[in-house]
Amino acid sequence: MTKILTAAALFLPLCLLGACGDTTGDRALSGAGIGAGVGAVGGLLFNAPLEGALIGGAVGAGTGALTNRNQINLGRPIWR
Template sequence: MRTMMLGLIIALLLGLAGCGSTTKDRALSGAGIGAAAGAGAAAVTGGSMTKGAVLGAGAGAATGAMTDEDDVNLDD
């Protein structure tokens, strides 16, 4: 149950990964949000926080880069 909740939280955070008006801005913000989500999830589940942050940053950057400014933009 705890793993399912963490997955849901991470999915919601990565859904916000597209913040900014340029692709670079969205990728950078996505990497930051993803790194925080990955490290947090790893800490709660007993995994390596470094590995969680790296994996989360990669997933967040990719998600942010694939979004369009019109999809999700929390401002500049």
């Protein structure tokens, strides 16, 4: 149960960053947040939500940085 709560605590706030994607930096940050959240939940399968969050964040950030606004654009960041 503790691992599920840990994953949820990582998943929810990180996925809130998903509402951004106007620039390359915004997409990288958004991808990192979404990837970390999903990685935390996926990490539960291996009893490693924190490690899953780190791997997912890295992969998501890389994916976001390598895309352009024609491929993915989730709108303006919520902090702007």
